Structures are given as C-alpha cells and as structure tokens.
Amino acid sequence: xxxxxxxxxxxxxxxxxxxxxxxxxxxxxxxxxxxxxxxxxxxxxxxxxxxxxxxxxxxxxxxxxxxxxxxxxxxxxxxxxxxxxxxxxxxxxxxxxxxxxxxxxxxxxxxxxxxxxxxxxxxxxxxxxxxxxxxxxxxxxxxxxxxxxxxxxxxxxxxxxxxxxxxxxxxxxxxxxxxxxxxxxxxxxxxxxxxxxxxxxxxxxxxxxxxxxxxxxxxxxxxxxxxxxxxxxxxxxxxxxxxxxxxxxxxxxxxxxxxxxxxxxxxxxxxxxxxxxxxxxxxxxxxxxxxxxxxxxxxxxxxxxxxxxxxxxxxxxxxxxxxxxxxxxxxxxxxxxxxxxxxxxxxxxxxxxxxxxxxxxxxxxxxxxxxxxxxxxxxxxxxxxxxxxxxxxxxxxxxxxxxxxxxxxxxxxxxxxxxxxxxxxxxxxxxxxxxxxxxxxxxxxxxxxxxxxxxxxxxxxxxxxxxxxxxxxxxxxxxxxxxxxxxxxxxxxxxxxxxxxxxxxxxxxxxxxxxxxx
Amino acid sequence: xxxxxxxxxxxxxxxxxxxxxxxxxxxxxxxxxxxxxxxxxxxxxxxxxxxxxxxxxxxxxxxxxxxxxxxxxxxxxxxxxxxxxxxxxxxxxxxxxxxxxxxxxxxxxxxxxxxxxxxxxxxxxxxxxxxxxxxxxxxxxxxxxxxxxxxxxxxxxxxxxxxxxxxxxxxxxxxxxxxxxxxxxxxxxxxxxxxxxxxxxxxxxxxxxxxxxxxxxxxxxxxxxxxxxxxxxxxxxxxxxxxxxxxxxxxxxxxxxxxxxxxxxxxxxxxxxxxxxxxxxxxxxxxxxxxxxxxxxxxxxxxxxxxxxxxxxxxxxxxxxxxxxxxxxxxxxxxxxxxxxxxxxxxxxxxxxxxxxxxxxxxxxxxxxxxxxxxxxxxxxxxxxxxxxxxxxxxxxxxxxxxxxxxxxx
Ligand SMILES: Nc1ncnc2c1ncn2[C@@H]1O[C@H](COP(=O)(O)OP(=O)(O)OP(=O)(O)O)[C@@H](O)[C@H]1O
Ligand SMILES: [Mg+2]
Numbered sequence: 003x004x005x006x007x008x009x010x011x012x013x014x015x016x017x018x019x020x021x022x023x024x025x026x027x028x029x030x031x032x033x034x035x036x037x038x039x040x041x042x043x044x045x046x047x048x049x050x051x052x053x054x055x056x057x058x059x060x061x062x063x064x065x066x067x068x069x070x071x072x073x074x075x076x077x078x079x080x081x082x083x084x085x086x087x088x089x090x091x092x093x094x095x096x097x098x099x100x101x102x103x104x105x106x107x108x109x110x111x112x113x114x115x116x117x118x119x120x121x122x123x124x125x126x127x128x129x130x131x132x133x134x135x136x137x138x139x140x141x142x143x144x145x146x147x148x149x150x151x152x153x154x155x156x157x158x159x160x161x162x163x164x165x166x167x168x169x170x171x172x173x174x175x176x177x178x179x180x181x182x183x184x185x186x187x188x189x190x191x192x193x194x195x196x197x198x199x200x201x202x203x204x205x206x207x208x209x210x211x212x213x214x215x216x217x218x219x220x221x222x223x224x225x226x227x228x229x230x231x232x233x234x235x236x237x238x239x240x241x242x243x244x245x246x247x248x249x250x251x252x253x254x255x256x257x258x259x260x261x262x263x264x265x266x267x268x269x270x271x272x273x274x275x276x277x278x279x280x281x282x283x284x285x286x287x288x289x290x291x292x293x294x295x296x297x298x299x300x301x302x303x304x305x306x307x308x309x310x311x312x313x314x315x316x317x318x319x320x321x322x323x324x325x326x327x328x329x330x331x332x333x334x335x336x337x338x339x340x341x342x343x344x345x346x347x348x349x350x351x352x353x354x355x356x357x358x359x360x361x362x363x364x365x366x367x368x369x370x371x372x373x374x375x376x377x378x379x380x381x382x383x384x385x386x387x388x389x390x391x392x393x394x395x396x397x398x399x400x401x402x403x404x405x406x407x408x409x410x411x412x413x414x415x416x417x418x419x420x421x422x423x424x425x426x427x428x429x430x431x432x433x434x435x436x437x438x439x440x441x442x443x444x445x446x447x448x449x450x451x452x453x454x455x456x457x458x459x460x461x462x463x464x465x466x467x468x469x470x471x472x473x474x475x476x477x478x479x480x481x482x483x484x485x486x487x488x489x490x491x492x493x494x495x496x497x498x499x500x501x502x503x504x505x506x507x508x509x510x511x512x513x514x515x516x517x518x519x520x
Numbered sequence: 521x522x523x524x525x526x527x528x529x530x531x532x533x534x535x536x537x538x539x540x541x542x543x544x545x546x547x548x549x550x551x552x553x554x555x556x557x558x559x560x561x562x563x564x565x566x567x568x569x570x571x572x573x574x575x576x577x578x579x580x581x582x583x584x585x586x587x588x589x590x591x592x593x594x595x596x597x598x599x600x601x602x603x604x605x606x607x608x609x610x611x612x613x614x615x616x617x618x619x620x621x622x623x624x625x626x627x628x629x630x631x632x633x634x635x636x637x638x639x640x641x642x643x644x645x646x647x648x649x650x651x652x653x654x655x656x657x658x659x660x661x662x663x664x665x666x667x668x669x670x671x672x673x674x675x676x677x678x679x680x681x682x683x684x685x686x687x688x689x690x691x692x693x694x695x696x697x698x699x700x701x702x703x704x705x706x707x708x709x710x711x712x713x714x715x716x717x718x719x720x721x722x723x724x725x726x727x728x729x730x731x732x733x734x735x736x737x738x739x740x741x742x743x744x745x746x747x748x749x750x751x752x753x754x755x756x757x758x759x760x761x762x763x764x765x766x767x768x769x770x771x772x773x774x775x776x777x778x779x780x781x782x783x784x785x786x787x788x789x790x791x792x793x794x795x796x797x798x799x800x801x802x803x804x805x806x807x808x809x810x811x812x813x814x815x816x817x818x819x820x821x822x823x824x825x826x827x828x829x830x831x832x833x834x835x836x837x838x839x840x841x842x843x844x845x846x847x848x849x850x851x852x853x854x855x856x857x858x859x860x861x862x863x864x865x866x867x868x869x870x871x872x873x874x875x876x877x878x879x880x881x882x883x884x885x886x887x888x889x890x891x892x893x894x895x896x897x898x899x900x901x902x903x904x905x906x907x908x909x910x911x912x913x914x915x916x917x918x919x920x921x922x923x924x925x926x927x928x929x930x
Contacts (some may be wrong), residue, residue: 304783327785336783344783347776358773362766371764398897 011060038214040405083155145176254282263312272298287468348400551884580862603802616676627653650808653792713813779847794901
C-alpha cells in the first residue's frame with residue numbers, strides 16, 4: 003500500500019530553485035532513502051512534507067488522501083513525524099515526561115505520571131527502542147536522545163517518520179543501533195524517509211533510494227538492484243574519484259603541546275590529565291564517543307576554558323591566560339563543532355563570514371582601513387576554492403544548506419594557512435564529493451607543514467587522515483598509537499574504556515579466531 | 521535589526537533594485553501610509569479636510585522658516601540616534617542615552633562657566649568635557665556587565681534616574697541665588713556656538729543684501745548653527761567606521777552572533793566597553809552642542825522634556841541601526857513635530873496630532889514586525905503542544921544564535 007505520494011513539488015527561492023518538480027512515492031513498511039549533494043533540496047523537500055515550508059506547486063497525498071499542511075501540527079495530525087538533528091528536549095525532565103509532553107495522559111488537566119511512564123515503556127518495548135524511561139535526559143548520550151525523539155513521534159501515532167541526517171551525530175555503534183530500530187519499525191508497518199550522505203548506510207538499511215540533484219529527481223532505485231557507484235553517479239553526474247593522499251614527509255617541530263591538562267566543566271572533570279602533541283606536518287586524530295571530553299579539550303586549547311592544571315603551548319609559547327585572539331595570533335585556527343552557534347553569523351553574508359579573522363591584516367586592511375572590494379574578492383576566492391554552492395557572496399549564510407554552511411566554516415579556517423588547526427567534525431553533514439575535497443585540503447595543508455588536531459566521531463575519517471590516533475574515554479587519553487597500527491576493533495575497544503594492552507590482547511585473540519576487520 | 525551591508529551587496533544592480541522595491545513595500549513605508557490614513561479618517565470625523573491638513577503639515581515643516589526649524593530639531597535627534605547606533609549595532613542594548621546626554625550637557629556648561637572666554641578653543645574644551653563625561657557615564661553599565669554580570673539593558677536604564685537626580689542637584693548648587701529658574705547661569709556669549717553665518721558678520725551682511733528676507737538660504741545660514749555641520753560629519757564618520765574600520769566590523773559581527781565572535785578572536789568585552797564609550801561620548805557631545813548652541817544654560821528638566829533621548833531609541837529601531845536610516849527617521853519625526861505646531865497655528869488643531877501620527881507609525885511598525893513574530897510563536901507553541909518540543913523564548917530585540925526562525929537547519 004502506498005503510504006505517501008508527492009508529485010511535482012516545487013519551491014523557488016530568490017536565485018535558487020530548491021525543489022524543481024519533485025515526485026516521490028513511499029510504500030507502507032518501506033525505508034526510503036533520500037540522497038544528494040549539499041544543496042540538492044533534501045531538507046527543503048522534507049520541510050515541505052512536514053508543513054514547515056509551503057510549496058509553490060505540487061501535491062501531497064498521504065494514505066490515499068490529498069493533503070496540504072499549513073504547519074507541522076497539520077502534518078502530525080496526518081500521521082507524520084520528524085526527527086531533527088538538533089534535539090528539542092527538556093534536560094530536567096525524564097524520558098517519559100519528554101515523550102508525553104503536550105499530549106499527557108491524565109484527567110482534569112492533571113498529568114498521570116505513572117500512566118505516562120508505563121505507556122512510554124510499552125511503546126519503547128514494542129519497537130525495540132531501549133531507553134531508560136524514568137531517567138532525566140540531561141546526561142544521556144545523543145544516540146539515546148534520538149530514540150527519545152523517535153518515541154515522541156511514535157507516541158503521537160506517526161505512521162511516516164522523517165529522519166534528516168540522523169547519523170550525522172552518531173557513533174558507528176549508535177548508527178547500527180538506529181538501523182535496528184528502523185528495521186523493527188518497518189516490520190511494524192511504519193514508513194521511514196531517511197536522509198543521509200553515506201552510501202553504505204543507504205545500502206545497509208534502505209529498500210529504495212531516491213537521488214536528488216539540483217532540486218530534481220535523477221533516479222529512484224531499488225537498493226538491492228543497484229550499487230554505491232551507480233547511486234553516486236546519479237548524484238554527481240560523474241564518477242567520484244578518490245584522491246590520492248600526498249606523500250608524507252617527516253613531521254617537524256611540535257606546534258601544539260598539551261601537558262597534563264585537566265579541565266572542569268560545571269563541576270565535572272571533563273578532561274583528565276591529558277597529554278599529547280601535534281607536530282608540524284602531522285595530523286593527530288582523536289577517536290572517541292562524543293561526550294568523552296573532546297569538546298572540552300578543544301575549548302581549552304582555544305582559550306575558552308580555564309585549565310585546572312597542566313599547560314598548553316602553541317608554536318612553543320605557553321598560552322596560559324592568553325585569550326582566543328592571542329592564540330590565533332600565535333597561529334591557532336579552529337573549525338568548531340557547531341556551525342550555527344559558534345561557526346558562523348547566520349544573518350551575516352558570506353563576505354562577512356569569510357572575512358572575519360582576516361580583517362586586521364593586509365590585504366583586507368590597508369593603512370588602517372578595511373578594503374570592501376578585496377573582502378568581496380577574498381570571499382569569492384574561498385567560495386570557488388571550496389566549491390560552496392551559493393548564489394553570490396552577498397547571500398546570508400543562514401539560508402545555505404547545512405553542508406554548504408559547513409564548507410564556509412572550513413574555508414575560512416583553512417584559508418588562513420596558519421601553523422595549527424583544531425578541526426572538530428570537519429565534514430559533518432557534507433556530501434561525499436565535498437568530504438573528498440575537504441580531506442584533500444587537509445592533506446595538502448599537512449603537506450605544507452600544517453599541524454592538525456582532528457576530532458571526529460567518524461572512525462573512517464580518523465583512520466583515513468591521521469598519522470597518529472589518540473583514543474579518549476571519560477576525559478582521559480587511553481593511548482596514542484600510530485595509525486598504521488590502528489584497526490576499527492582495537493579503537494572500538496579502547497573507546498569503550500578497555501585499556502590499550504588488554505584491547506591489543508583481545509584483538510589479537512579474535513584475529514586469531516577469524517579474519518581481521520580493518 | 522542590524523544592518524549588514526557590504527560592497528558586494530551595494531555593487532549588484534539587481535540587489536539595489538530589490539532593495540528599492542523592498543523599501544517601498546517595506547514595513548516602514550506601509551506603516552507611515554497606514555498612520556496617515558488612520559489619522560485622515562480621524563480628521564474627517566472631526567470635520568477637517570485631511571488633504572488640507574496634511575498639505576499644511578508638509579508646507580509648515582518643509583518650506584521656508586519651517587524647514588530650517590525642522591533641520592534644527594533634527595540635529596540633536598539624529599545626533600543622539602547616531603550615538604546609540606554604536607551600541608545597538610554591537611548588540612549592546614544601551615538605554616542610557618538620556619543620562620549620557622544630560623551628563624554631557626552638564627559637564628560642558630560647568631566647563632564653559634569655569635573657563636575664561638576663549639572663543640573656539642573654549643568651545644572645543646567644553647565639548648571635550650561633554651564627550652569625556654558622557655563616555656565615562658556610558659561605560660559604567662558596560663563595566664558592570666563585564667565584571668559582575670547584570671546586563672547593560674537594565675543598568676543603563678536605571679542609571680538614567682541617578683543621572684537626572686544628580687544633575688538636578690548640581691544645578692541647584694550652581695544656580696545664582698537671585699535667579700528664579702532652577703538653572704545654571706548663562707554661559708558667556710564668547711563660548712556660544714554661532715550660527716553658520718552670523719547676521720552681523722561681513723558675509724552675513726552681504727547675504728542679507730543679496731538675498732530676499734525669506735530666502736531659505738538666508739534663513740538656514742542664520743538659523744542653523746555649527747552643530748548642524750558637526751552632526752553631518754558624525755553621520756559620515758559613522759558610516760566609515762562601520763564599513764571601513766576593524767573595530768566597526770568587529771562590533772557588527774558581535775551584534776550578529778556573540779558566541780561566533782568570541783570564537784574567531786574578537787574580544788567581546790572590549791567590544792562592549794568600546795561601543796558604550798563611543799555611544800556615551802557622542803551622546804555627551806550632543807548634550808554639549810545643545811547647551812552651547814541652543815540653550816546657553818542648563819535648565820532643570822529641560823533635556824528630559826524634549827524627549828530627544830527616548831525618541832532616539834525609536835529612531836534607531838525604525839532606521840534599523842543604520843546611520844542613513846537614522847537620518848531619514850530622525851528628519852521625519854522632527855518634520856512631524858514642526859508641522860504639528862504649524863497645524864496648531866493654522867487650523868487651531870492640537871499639535872498632539874503630530875504625536876499621534878508619530879506614535880501610530882511606531883505602533884504599526886512594531887505591529888508589522890510583531891505580527892509574523894507572534895503568529896510564529898503561536899505556531900511554535902501549538903506545534904510544541906503537538907510534538908512536545910521545547911519552545912525557546914527568543915526576545916525579539918535580541919536575536920540569539922539559537923534563533924532558528926531565520927536560520928535553517930541543514
Ligand atoms: N530559506 C531559504 N532561503 C533561501 N534559499 C534557501 C532557503 N532554504 C533553502 N534554500 C536553498 O535551497 C537549496 C536546497 O537547500 P536544502 O537545505 O534543501 O539542501 P539539502 O539537500 O538539504 O543540502 P545538505 O545536504 O547540505 O543539507 C540550497 O541552495 C539552499 O541555499
Ligand atoms: Mg539538509
């Protein structure tokens with residue numbers, strides 16, 4: 003049975019056609035992947051479906067009935083549910099309370115907490131979603147928060163679930179858990195629209211895949227009958243070539259030195275006696291499940307958190323007490339994790355967003371005056387070099403698609419060619435082609451003698467780029483190993499808190515039993 | 521609210537065209553027309569011909585002596601608005617213009633009274649005193665915010681009351697015992713800012729002979745003083761500051777997203793302090809200009825009575841923190857006031873008509889800006905009820921980085 007049918011959906015923005023007549027059918031009990039390059043129109047399409055954005059043209063048919071959604075309330079009433087990347091949960095409420103919020107069971111305006119907990123528990127069990135029903139959501143990991151969000155939709159009887167890049171914030175294990183949940187939902191007859199940039203995920207979990215390019219459907223394929231190569235050809239119109247990594251030269255002097263650093267955040271020890279160094283011409287990757295102190299470490303290096311103890315040196319200078327500006331003057335650059343909150347000024351245009359940090363020096367400033375024309379040229383240059391899809395440099399970056407905003411942030415920081423780059427999740431949300439080009443840029447940067455501290459929840463990224471890998475668990479560095487010696491299972495064990503020697507022994511034992519996984 | 525203009529945006533003719541169109545159909549234009557229509561209906565109801573009334577209003581404020589009066593009134597209003605732009609644009613909600621204006625005026629009058637008459641140098645010294653006093657006064661809320669935490673929005677407003685009371689007290693000390701007014705003595709003529717072309721100067725006399733008595737040029741030359749030029753220079757300097765200096769650029773970035781600014785090496789506490797110092801300093805300068813050029817003494821309560829400082833906040837909001845916007849909005853408000861007085865003379869209508877129009881324009885602008893905001897809030901609320909999402913309360917005046925209403929998620 004057909005759960006959903008979209009036809010001829012069109013949405014035009016000034017200078018861009020985000021959706022140009024998109025048609026799409028989703029069957030009941032189907033996992034339908036939506037894939038396409040950054041700016042292809044995926045988020046716009048699902049926003050239209052969920053009533054956030056009004057289409058210029060096109061029709062929506064849900065369960066055989068023609069619908070038009072003024073706002074998400076209408077969409078929810080029609081049986082749609084959406085899980086965003088940024089979760090909207092009350093940290094101080096329990097899982098059950100969050101799930102029922104706004105639709106609480108009870109009488110006379112009183113919430114029946116016990117009934118709520120029981121109902122949510124039942125619901126979670128029915129679909130195999132493991133959540134601690136009675137726990138406050140405050141300190142739960144993202145993977146669990148996402149399940150809470152899914153439960154919220156299910157609690158409101160969603161029959162069609164929309165997941166916009168749900169795996170972007172998950173660890174591989176968590177993603178695997180999500181796929182299990184998706185499969186059990188499918189078995190229960192739910193339909194799922196699943197947006198991702200990762201072809202292996204499409205192949206692993208989706209029944210069908212619709213490929214978008216420039217706001218149009220270029221293919222709609224059954225995953226069992228296609229290949230990643232074919233999908234990516236439909237996405238880009240060409241074969242994505244994997245670029246060759248440049249030859250590595252011997253690393254030079256240490257650019258970043260972290261010695262015995264301990265950081266407290268909100269009274270909890272977030273970074274615990276961490277020591278590591280990154281030398282010129284070297285990429286050191288930090289592997290770890292999100293929330294194990296990586297962000298606090300990056301913030302401490304950036305000068306945003308005072309150290310409880312220890313010292314940090316940038317290019318040989320102790321930066322104790324130095325603020326972010328001073329550290330940047332010493333050669334520190336930073337791709338922060340959150341592109342909206344700390345990585346950009348969404349209401350500002352690309353010229354402003356790309357000029358920041360360059361505006362105190364020649365050529366953007368000459369004889370004390372900013373040079374507006376050069377600022378525009380500077381922006382145009384970076385936009386071209388990093389392939390940002392934007393109508394022009396005067397466009398407010400908040401209107402860009404997620405991946406393209408990410409490219410703006412990466413372009414600004416890499417453009418400095420400073421000695422040190424701390425890169426947190428540099429390719430989060432960007433498409434395969436762009437991942438390739440950002441990886442290529444990082445590689446070249448290293449070849450030119452740059453030092454990179456790479457924080458990524460993407461193990462493949464860490465393995466692919468790093469010379470050495472540090473594994474973080476509960477604020478501590480478990481071990482720093484050359485990437486040649488690192489394997490996914492070894493890193494996985496250490497990320498779960500298994501000490502290096504034990505992990506090595508365990509891995510050797512399991513390798514002896516069967517084939518190694520690398 | 522914050523204007524982000526870049527060369528790219530200005531260069532592109534299509535963008536320019538769209539901006540003209542946007543201005544014509546924009547909130548402000550529509551609100552002004554709406555206010556005029558509403559008041560027009562009111563006028564018909566009381567038996568007046570609205571066209572005649574509006575005609576007189578325009579004529580009374582935009583021709584001859586009226587025009588000169590309008591320009592003269594624009595001087596303090598636009599000047600104070602420019603002062604406020606320095607903080608608003610940086611995301612610092614400085615509501616302390618009143619106190620800064622007043623304290624600057626007091627400092628200049630005290631300096632002028634203490635100085636022996638030394639002409640231009642003395643005027644400069646008195647102005648400098650106004651700047652320094654205003655800057656010091658204006659920076660206090662910033663220091664409090666940076667060191668202790670309470671926001672400028674609150675402390676700057678509260679400081680106004682302290683300023684008003686303090687200035688009152690100082691005036692009572694300076695007041696000559698014989699005088700009947702609660703006012704400082706009058707400053708010596710030598711320290712008064714002169715008209716652009718004083719009537720008694722050789723050029724003034726030549727102009728008087730060459731031009732008709734009611735020639736606007738003559739009226740302007742005699743009726744406007746040099747503060748007019750100072751404010752024009754201030755407007756130009758502000759445009760340059762915003763577009764061409766690193767400090768102005770950093771202030772703009774901070775106003776757009778403070779967390780981002782801190783992350784790219786902008787020292788945000790320094791931005792707060794600098795913008796408040798400039799704001800306060802300029803407000804103090806305007807206080808000095810009003811004392812030295814118009815009032816020649818400080819009469820207790822006179823500055824507050826003009827309402828310039830509070831109206832300036834509205835001018836900045838209406839002009840969206842842009843200097844040109846402040847010039848236009850400031851001129852428009854002055855024009856309404858002057859035209860309103862003319863209506864009083866011609867039609868015996870209350871000059872309050874002008875205030876009504878002014879209030880309606882503001883009201884409609886807020887309404888028009890507010891309606892989408894409120895409906896959106898309601899929608900979010902309904903949706904939150906439906907999905908259990910948390911509503912993040914976002915104050916309209918201060919878009920926070922989390923304000924996803926204008927920002928899309930990827
Ligand atoms: N509110 C808006 N104003 C202007 N342009 C917009 C707006 N929303 C989307 N666009 C444009 O529409 C196009 C499609 O954007 P969309 O967010 O749907 O892409 P996407 O496929 O989700 O990309 P990504 O993979 O990067 O998330 C982009 O070019 C984007 O800049
Ligand atoms: Mg998207």
